[in-house]
Amino acid sequence: MTAKAPMNLRRLLIGSAVFRLALILYGEWQDAHMEVRYTDVDYLVFSDAASLMASGSSPYKRTTYRYSPLLAFLLLPNSVLHRSWGKFIFSASDLLVGYFIYKILKQRKVAEDLCLYSVMVWLLNPFTFTIGTRGNCEPIVCAMILWILICLMNGKIIQAAVWYGLVVHFRIYPIIYSLPIILVLNPRKSNAHRPSSQSGMEASTRYNLWTAAKSMFSKERVLFGLVSGGIFFLCTGLFFHLYQWEFLNEALLYHLTRADPRHNFSVYFYHIYLQYGRQLSLVEKLISFLPQSIVQLVLISTFAQDLPFCFFLQTVAFVAFNKVITAQYFVWFFCLLPLILPWSDMKLKWEGLGCVGLWMGAQLHWLLWGYLLEFKGQNVFLQLWMASLVFLLANASVMAVFIRLQRFSPIFLQIKVSDSKSGVKSQ
Amino acid sequence: MIERLPSGVFADPFELDHLLHHGAYAAIGVFGDTNLELPSVSSNRSAVEIHMNFKHNTSSGAMSELGIRIDLPLHARYAPLHESGYSEVAFGTPDLLVSCSMEGSSEKRSCLIVPSSDSNRLRTDVVVWKIPCGIMSYTNVVSVVTFATALVSTLVIVLPSVLYSKPR
Numbered sequence: 109m110t111a112k113a114p115m116n117l118r119r120l121l122i123g124s125a126v127f128r129l130a131l132i133l134y135g136e137w138q139d140a141h142m143e144v145r146y147t148d149v150d151y152l153v154f155s156d157a158a159s160l161m162a163s164g165s166s167p168y169k170r171t172t173y174r175y176s177p178l179l180a181f182l183l184l185p186n187s188v189l190h191r192s193w194g195k196f197i198f199s200a201s202d203l204l205v206g207y208f209i210y211k212i213l214k215q216r217k218v219a220e221d222l223c224l225y226s227v228m229v230w231l232l233n234p235f236t237f238t239i240g241t242r243g244n245c246e247p248i249v250c251a252m253i254l255w256i257l258i259c260l261m262n263g264k265i266i267q268a269a270v271w272y273g274l275v276v277h278f279r280i281y282p283i284i285y286s287l288p289i290i291l292v293l294n295p296r297k298s299n300a301h302r303p304s305s306q307s308g309m310e311a312s313t314r315y316n317l318w319t320a321a322k323s324m325f326s327k328e329r330v331l332f333g334l335v336s337g338g339i340f341f342l343c344t345g346l347f348f349h350l351y352q353w354e355f356l357n358e359a360l361l362y363h364l365t366r367a368d369p370r371h372n373f374s375v376y377f378y379h380i381y382l383q384y385g386r387q388l389s390l391v392e393k394l395i396s397f398l399p400q401s402i403v404q405l406v407l408i409s410t411f412a413q414d415l416p417f418c419f420f421l422q423t424v425a426f427v428a429f430n431k432v433i434t435a436q437y438f439v440w441f442f443c444l445l446p447l448i449l450p451w452s453d454m455k456l457k458w459e460g461l462g463c464v465g466l467w468m469g470a471q472l473h474w475l476l477w478g479y480l481l482e483f484k485g486q487n488v489f490l491q492l493w494m495a496s497l498v499f500l501l502a503n504a505s506v507m508a509v510f511i512r513l514q515r516f517s518p519i520f521l522q523i524k525v526s527d528s529k530s531g532v533k534s535q
Numbered sequence: 536m537i538e539r540l541p542s543g544v545f546a547d548p549f550e551l552d553h554l555l556h557h558g559a560y561a562a563i564g565v566f567g568d569t570n571l572e573l574p575s576v577s578s579n580r581s582a583v584e585i586h587m588n589f590k591h592n593t594s595s596g597a598m599s600e601l602g603i604r605i606d607l608p609l610h611a612r613y614a615p616l617h618e619s620g621y622s623e624v625a626f627g628t629p630d631l632l633v634s635c636s637m638e639g640s641s642e643k644r645s646c647l648i649v650p651s652s653d654s655n656r657l658r659t660d661v662v663v664w665k666i667p668c669g670i671m672s673y674t675n676v677v678s679v680v681t682f683a684t685a686l687v688s689t690l691v692i693v694l695p696s697v698l699y700s701k702p703r
Binding site for chain 2: 143145149152171172368369370375376378379381382383384385395396399402403406407410411421425428429481485486487488489490493497500501503504505507508511512516
C-alpha cells in the first residue's frame, strides 16, 4: 500500500493540521493572558517531568507524574526548543490516527467517500482536536493501536508484537486486547468462518486433541506472546533499573490499584468515598471486578474475529466499568469508532443521533451536578452518583445498539490449509 | 502574610506558581502537605507564605489608611463523612509581618510592624467554610444500587452479544 493519498484526504489532513496549529497558538495566547489556562494540567506535569529528566533527575520527582519515562523523554525538547513541542507531537499523532483510519478502511475495500467520512468522524470531532492541542498524550496511544491493527492485517506479527509490548508499557489498558489478538492469530480454526464470495477456499482440518493443542499454541501466537511480553518486560526492567520503585509505583502499580474517592464519571466513586479507609472483604473486591470481567470475556468470545469492532466494544466497556473515568479516556474508543462505521446498519436519523444524544446528554447531566458540587459547594453527592449510574446505563445501551446493528466483518479470511504455510490472508 | 491552613483545605502550589508568573504576588510558597489528591483523613496540614509589595503615598502629610486585599485560591479536600452532609472548617487569623521603608528628604527610614493578636486592634470575623461531604447512612444503599446497576448494565451488553448472529 504505497500509493499516494488521494487529493481529498490530503486536503482534509492539511486543513486539520492548520486548524490544530491555530489552536496551539491560541492556547499559548490564552495561557499568557487569561487566568483559566487552555493547556491541560497534565501537560504541565509532563513538561516538568521532562525538565527534571533533562537535568539528570528522575521524572518521578514531579508529583502526579504517573507515566512511562518514555513520555518525558519524548518531551525533552520542551525545555530546549519550545514548551509547545509536546503539543505538536500529540497533534501530529492525532493526524496520523486520521491517516491510519483511512489506510485500514482502504485495505478493507471500503469506498472512498465512506473512508473520508469515517476519517472526518475522528479529525473533526471537537473532543479529538482539543485533546492533542491542549497537551494530552492519548493520541500517541491511539496511533500505536491503529498501527498494530495495520501490522496484524498485513501479517507483520513481529512488528505488531513490538508495538503492542510498547503500548502496554506506555498505557497498560491495551492489555485488554491481548486475548482477541491471540484468538485472531489462528490460521487453522476447526469451525472456520466461510465467506460466501470465496469459492473453493475451506478449512479442512481434522480435529483432534493434538490439533487443538497445536492450534492453541500456533507459531504466530507464541511469537506474538513472546515478543510483546519481552518488549514489555525489557522496558519495565530498564526503567526499574534507572528509577527503582518510584517508577514501578507511579507508572504501573498506581494504575492497577487506583481507587479514587473523588468524584468522576465512574459509578463506583461514591461507593469508594463512603468506604474509604475501610478494609474491603475479598467478596466485595471480587464483586467490583465481576461486571468488567464478564463483559470483556463475552465480547471477546463473540467478536474477536472482527478485531476493530471487538477493540471498540471492549474499550467502551472497559472505560464504562472502570473504577475511575476521566474524559480523556473517551478518546481511546473515539479512534476506533471510524473503523466500524462502514459496517454499521445504524442510520444517522434517528439511531445515530439518538446514541449521540443519549451519551452526550448523560455526560452533560453528570457535569451539571459536578459543577454544583465543585464550584457552588452544594452537597449533591447523591444526585451526582445517580448521574453516574445513568451514564453507565447510557454507555451500555449505546453498546447494545451498536451490537444489534453491526454487520460482522472478520478481519481475516480462512484459506485452504494445504495451500499456504501461514494460513492467514487479510480481508 | 502566613496563612496556616486548617485540616481539609489546601493550596495548589502549581496554581500559585502560575499566578506568581502573572504578577499576582511578589513571592509565594507552600509548606507542609501539598498532596493534591488525598482526602482529608489521609492528609496533614499546610501553610502558605505570601509576599506582596505596596506603595503608599503620604506626601500630603495627612494620616491615611491603607487597605490591602490579598486573594488566595484554596481547595477543599474530600472531608470525612458526616450526617449533616457538610463538614465545617474554621480558618484562624493569618500572621502578618509588615516591613516598610520611608523615603524622606534626607534619609531613608524603615520599620517592622508585627500586628498584635489583641482583638481590640485586630478585628477579624471567624471564617468558616462548609464543605460538602458524604453521608455515612447512605453507604449500604449506595453500594447495593451501584453493584445492581453494574449488573444490569452487564446484562444489557451481554444479552445482545450472546444473541448476536454472525453471517454464515
